[in-house]
Amino acid sequence: MELLKGKTALITGGARGIGRGIALKFASEGANLAFSDIKYDETARELEEELVAFGIKAKGYASDAGSFEDSEKLVNDVLNDFGAIDILVNNAGITRDNLLMRMTEADWDIVIKVNLKSIFNMTKAIQKVMLKQRSGSIINMSSVVGVSGNAGQSNYAASKAGLIGFTKSIAQELGSRNIRCNAIAPGFIETDMTARLPQDVKDEWVKSIPLRRAGTPEDIANVALYLASDLSSYITGQVISICGGMNM
Ligand code: NAI
Secondary structure (H helix, E strand, O other), rough: OOOOOOOOEEEOOOOHHHHHHHHHHHHHHHEEEEEOOOOOOOHHHHHHHHHOOOOEEEEEEEOOOOOOHHHHHHHHHHHHHOOOEEEEEOOOOOOOOOOOOOOHHHHHHHHHHHOOOOOOOHHHHHHHHHHHHHOOOEEEEEEEEHHOOOOHHHHHHHHHHHHHHHHHHHHHHHHHHHHEEEEEOOOEOHHHHHHHOHHHHHHHHHHHHOOOEEEEEHHHHHHHHHHHOOHOOOOOEEEEEEEEOOOO
């Protein structure tokens, strides 16, 4: 099946982890693939090669999703290179965990900038394109923590909860133009982001997950594929948890 044949997708923070998993899944379903990352290194170059091997057009861009100027330039560059953008995945995200008592203003500001302001930057830049096309699917990467909160992650949880409010508002603003906007709330997914957590913390988490395992980038990519494709053409403004039942 080629669920995304003829479509062009843009994924932020696409070089590693969940973004990379989504890029590979979309390319395997026929989408042309543009991805950005703040770190445009060997890993990103390798991904570009892997994507091209699917017989689609692929290109990676060095860009900071937290920067308004970078985001505008990225959207213009992708449009020039690909001619259209049908799917946007706002995936770039970071953590700077600490209890509020020890959290610095810098840790608060950078998490809000990269996780939340980036969504505004990218969606604002891309809406002109999608409005003209009269179609589009925007997928924002939230977190179960944005729904339930988490001690030691007040900055991260606030950014991921804010993103849900943004998702629902944009779904209402752009729905009449056939532009859908949904959020995914992953639970505990094995990537570089979670690799730095102590093993005992990870073991405890897994015990509390009904499906008794951590998720993989592919678990997220499968749902992102559904939300990007026409299979979900009557779904907008929703938050879909992918967490092995961790949050119910
Ligand atoms: P990761 O750390 O493995 O990969 C994130 C990618 O984003 C990296 O390639 C990084 O270089 C890039 N990036 C960071 N700052 C950026 C910026 N300012 N502009 C552009 N790119 C930037 O993280 P992971 O786990 O793949 O997370 C992806 C998204 O999923 C994030 O938004 C994260 O908050 C969210 N998420 C992850 C969970 C997990 O358990 N791994 C759980 C819930 C949500």
